Amino acid sequence: xxxxxxxxxxxxxxxxxxxxxxxxxxxxxxxxxxxxxxxxxxxxxxxxxxxxxxxxxxxxxxxxxxxxxxxxxxxxxxxxxxxxxxxxxxxxxxxxxxxxxxxxxxxxxxxxxxxxxxxxxxxxxxxxxxxxxxxxxxxxxxxxxxxxxxxxxxxxxxxxxxxxxxxxxxxxxxxxxxxxxxxxxxxxxxxxxxxxxxxxxxxxxxxxxxxxxxxxxxxxxxxxxxxxxxxxxxxxxxxxxxxxxxxxxxxxxxxxxxxxxxxxxxxxxxxxxxxxxxxxxxxxxxxxxxxxxxxxxxxxxxxxxxxxxxxxxxxxx
Amino acid sequence: xxxxxxxxxxxxxxxxxxxxxxxxxxxxxxxxxxxxxxxxxxxxxxxxxxxxxxxxxxxxxxxxxxxxxxxxxxxxxxxxxxxxxxxxxxxxxxxxxxxxxxxxxxxxxxxxxxxxxxxxxxxxxxxxxxxxxxxxxxxxxxxxxxxxxxxxxxxxxxxxxxxxxxxxxxxxxxxxxxxxxxxxxxxxxxxxxxxxxxxxxxxxxxxxxxxxxxxxxxxxxxxxxxxxxxxxxxxxxxxxxxxxxxxxxxxxxxxxxxxxxxxxxxxxxxxxxxxxxxxxxxxxxxxxxxxxxxxxxxxxxxxxxxxxxxxxxxxxxxxxxxxxxxxxxxxxxxxxxxxxxxxxxxxxxxxxxxxxxxxxxxxxxxxxxxxxxxxxxxxxxxxxxxxxxxxxxxxxxxxxxxxxxxxxxxxxxxxxxxxxxxxxxxxxxxxxxxxxxxxxxxxxxxxxxxxxxxxxxxxxxxxxxxxxxxxxxxxxxxxxxxxxxxxxxxxxxxxxxxxxxxxxxxxxxxxxxxxxxxxxxxxxxxxxx
Numbered sequence: 150x151x152x153x154x155x156x157x158x159x160x161x162x163x164x165x166x167x168x169x170x171x172x173x174x175x176x177x178x179x180x181x182x183x184x185x186x187x188x189x190x191x192x193x194x195x196x197x198x199x200x201x202x203x204x205x206x207x208x209x210x211x212x213x214x215x216x217x218x219x220x221x222x223x224x225x226x227x228x229x230x231x232x233x234x235x236x237x238x239x240x241x242x243x244x245x246x247x248x249x250x251x252x253x254x255x256x257x258x259x260x261x262x263x264x265x266x267x268x269x270x271x272x273x274x275x276x277x278x279x280x281x282x283x284x285x286x287x288x289x290x291x292x293x294x295x296x297x298x299x300x301x302x303x304x305x306x307x308x309x310x311x312x313x314x315x316x317x318x319x320x321x322x323x324x325x326x327x328x329x330x331x332x333x334x335x336x337x338x339x340x341x342x343x344x345x346x347x348x349x350x351x352x353x354x355x356x357x358x359x360x361x362x363x364x365x366x367x368x369x370x371x372x373x374x375x376x377x378x379x380x381x382x383x384x385x386x387x388x389x390x391x392x393x394x395x396x397x398x399x400x401x402x403x404x405x406x407x408x409x410x411x412x413x414x415x416x417x418x419x420x421x422x423x424x425x426x427x428x429x430x431x432x433x434x435x436x437x438x439x440x441x442x443x444x445x446x447x448x449x450x451x452x453x454x455x456x457x458x459x460x461x462x463x464x465x466x
Numbered sequence: 467x468x469x470x471x472x473x474x475x476x477x478x479x480x481x482x483x484x485x486x487x488x489x490x491x492x493x494x495x496x497x498x499x500x501x502x503x504x505x506x507x508x509x510x511x512x513x514x515x516x517x518x519x520x521x522x523x524x525x526x527x528x529x530x531x532x533x534x535x536x537x538x539x540x541x542x543x544x545x546x547x548x549x550x551x552x553x554x555x556x557x558x559x560x561x562x563x564x565x566x567x568x569x570x571x572x573x574x575x576x577x578x579x580x581x582x583x584x585x586x587x588x589x590x591x592x593x594x595x596x597x598x599x600x601x602x603x604x605x606x607x608x609x610x611x612x613x614x615x616x617x618x619x620x621x622x623x624x625x626x627x628x629x630x631x632x633x634x635x636x637x638x639x640x641x642x643x644x645x646x647x648x649x650x651x652x653x654x655x656x657x658x659x660x661x662x663x664x665x666x667x668x669x670x671x672x673x674x675x676x677x678x679x680x681x682x683x684x685x686x687x688x689x690x691x692x693x694x695x696x697x698x699x700x701x702x703x704x705x706x707x708x709x710x711x712x713x714x715x716x717x718x719x720x721x722x723x724x725x726x727x728x729x730x731x732x733x734x735x736x737x738x739x740x741x742x743x744x745x746x747x748x749x750x751x752x753x754x755x756x757x758x759x760x761x762x763x764x765x766x767x768x769x770x771x772x773x774x775x776x777x778x779x780x781x782x783x784x785x786x787x788x789x790x791x792x793x794x795x796x797x798x799x800x801x802x803x804x805x806x807x808x809x810x811x812x813x814x815x816x817x818x819x820x821x822x823x824x825x826x827x828x829x830x831x832x833x834x835x836x837x838x839x840x841x842x843x844x845x846x847x848x849x850x851x852x853x854x855x856x857x858x859x860x861x862x863x864x865x866x867x868x869x870x871x872x873x874x875x876x877x878x879x880x881x882x883x884x885x886x887x888x889x890x891x892x893x894x895x896x897x898x899x900x901x902x903x904x905x906x907x908x909x910x911x912x913x914x915x916x917x918x919x920x921x922x923x924x925x926x927x928x929x930x931x932x933x934x935x936x937x938x939x940x941x942x943x944x945x946x947x948x949x950x951x952x953x954x955x956x957x958x959x960x961x962x963x964x965x966x967x968x969x970x971x972x973x974x975x976x977x978x979x980x981x982x983x984x985x986x987x988x989x990x991x992x993x994x995x
Contacts, residue, residue, distance in 0.1 A: 275819070405840035406887055
């Protein structure tokens with residue numbers, strides 16, 4: 150059988166933990182700054198508005214199309230070529246006056262406008278989300294994110310010790326934040342499908358982490374004399390082949406989705422690919438170091454307790 | 467010793483055959499499917515609106531209108547109660563506001579008696595005294611009942627409208643307190659569907675105030691109890707003009723008492739809709755037209771005047787006609803909407819998603835491509851890295867896909883584009899369980915220097931808990947997504963959950979069966995690791 154990695158690797162992953170911590174911190178800081186200054190590009194699912202997807206006969210420059218749409222009296226529309234499929238266009242119209250918003254009328258106007266410059270226009274999809282629904286979807290989405298994180302946290306703290314749960318959640322938060330950061334950086338649209346992808350990352354990101362922790366637990370039972378640091382390193386090394394193999398197969402299918410799945414699924418595949426890569430990194434370089442740090446913290450707590458007798462113990466007496 | 471009981475073998479076989487039974491029709495052409503023998507399933511998986519094309523709408527029922535109308539009725543009830551039983555209780559004003567009825571008495575002493583009197587006849591209301599005034603407001607409980615009824619009625623009426631419109635398998639259901647979801651698969655004229663669904667279609671008859679000049683009130687506040695409404699007309703030059711009317715605000719009669727409506731032509735050859743009242747409506751209409759012979763009465767539909775004829779004689783037969791600016795389809799649609807009935811409250815489109823059939827077909831093709839390509843790529847990877855073991859994993863993977871599609875078909879679940887993405891993702895993640903097992907077998911064999919059979923057995927045994935932990939976390943996320951997501955997202959959560967469950971089954975049961983068979987029959991002495 151072939152292996153992705155040579156047999157019996159003993160890479161000292163944890164020695165790189167400082168560099169990785171700095172690297173991750175920088176990225177997280179950038180994410181926070183991006184979210185603060187640039188913000189996210191909310192799609193109509195969350196911001197409300199009308200989206201019209203059209204296919205045109207001729208490929209015309211976006212600027213020309215934009216002018217044609219402005220000429221029929223639609224203001225503030227954004228135009229974007231549809232990724233993953235040629236000759237298609239997404240037109241987004243923010244709906245200021247929701248009382249009179251009529252997506253069908255907007256779609257007809259867009260069709261008429263584009264027909265004059267590009268010809269053979271086919272309206273393929275029309276979506277309208279009222280501002281109230283948009284707000285609700287955003288709240289529901291956030292609740293769903295938090296709820297699934299909480300549920301998973303509970304599961305891990307039952308199956309493992311608390312410090313592993315903290316390590317896993319640290320890795321998880323890291324992955325979600327960085328993925329959101331990528332969306333803020335690229336100003337990619339955050340849609341309902343992107344949110345679904347984020348929730349899937351929650352599940353996936355933990356998958357790797359848990360497999361490593363599982364092995365750590367087993368090794369602790371088996372190798373009583375080793376330090377936690379060595380056990381963590383050993384476990385990551387032992388699982389390295391599996392981690393890479395699974396990440397690669399998952400990435401391969403996501404790539405298939407990204408390339409062949411069509412425009413609607415394009416951003417979904419992108420989100421997951423990003424999440425899988427970050428998730429693989431974080432299970433090795435975030436989750437394990439956090440567990441080690443927690444160990445150090447526990448140790449110091451114990452020493453302190455021993456140094457200052459009468460503080461903790463006297464209260465009990 | 468590595469063993470595989472007969473029961474387990476049978477279980478795998480039964481599951482495989484059942485899955486095949488349900489999944490098979492999905493890959494056959496419609497012709498072949500129809501020629502299948504009687505005993506075979508012909509059902510294919512349901513396609514969501516994003517794959518077959520169609521329209522998904524969420525309507526917001528404007529319940530406030532219902533409350534407002536109820537307060538107007540309450541004003542009448544209060545007036546009648548005070549007139550009939552409270553002659554000694556003088557009041558200054560009585561008015562219905564948007565959210566309450568306010569009664570202002572002339573003396574402080576009569577506030578409490580008025581309250582006691584009204585409490586007897588008017589139910590579901592809370593009273594609030596403030597100086598001379600007495601405010602009546604519906605209790606929250608009463609409001610909830612009214613809201614529930616209004617939305618329920620709206621739902622029924624919309625259902626009959628959609629039924630008459632002729633859409634195959636529409637879905638109409640309540641969502642939350644005051645919303646209604648409508649799904650119309652395969653529909654192409656969304657505009658017409660929306661005009662039929664979204665219209666309140668409240669017909670009302672108002673007397674025209676002919677004593678005052680309407681032109682004085684255009685763009686200005688009309689006198690109390692009066693309202694300005696317009697009739698749209700096309701003049702001789704083909705220009706659209708609006709003719710204003712000054713009407714009594716309160717309708718003399720509303721269209722809630724209609725028995726039938728049909729489209730046809732007037733004597734002058736115009737398109738018209740003929741309406742017929744029910745018994746109660748006929749009586750009321752007869753009384754109204756008798757009382758006002760010689761006056762002008764406006765026929766109003768959703769706030770727009772359709773005609774305002776002078777009543778030449780009493781109309782006792784209970785029928786009337788609405789003529790206006792419409793073409794054949796519009797007249798037919800209007801008759802159909804009136805037949806189905808007026809909505810108890812106006813509705814607003816809060817969300818709308820329409821997908822054309824061509825995009826749906828493209829999405830199906832794209833999804834299938836992604837599944838096939840992803841599938842082949844993963845199989846190739848497994849073969850390269852795990853050789854014979856990889857082959858076993860690939861058989862399990864194939865089984866897995868058949869199982870997902872078979873299960874989705876059997877339970878009548880809906881396949882969406884994100885749902886297809888879920889299958890693709892499952893393919894990538896499904897092999898993980900086998901990767902875990904194979905890596906474990908390799909370790910066991912290498913470290914413990916045991917026989918191949920023992921290594922395989924140990925490999926499976928010790929990988930279980932890891933597989934379980936790793937999959938349950940993803941399953942938790944998928945379940946939350948299913949519970950909170952809507953439409954296509956639910957489809958994704960469903961295929962992902964089904965995929966996780968079936969991949970655990972196939973990776974553990976099927977791969978194990980294949981490897982057991984291999985160990986028992988080939989009796990390998992060594993394992994190349």
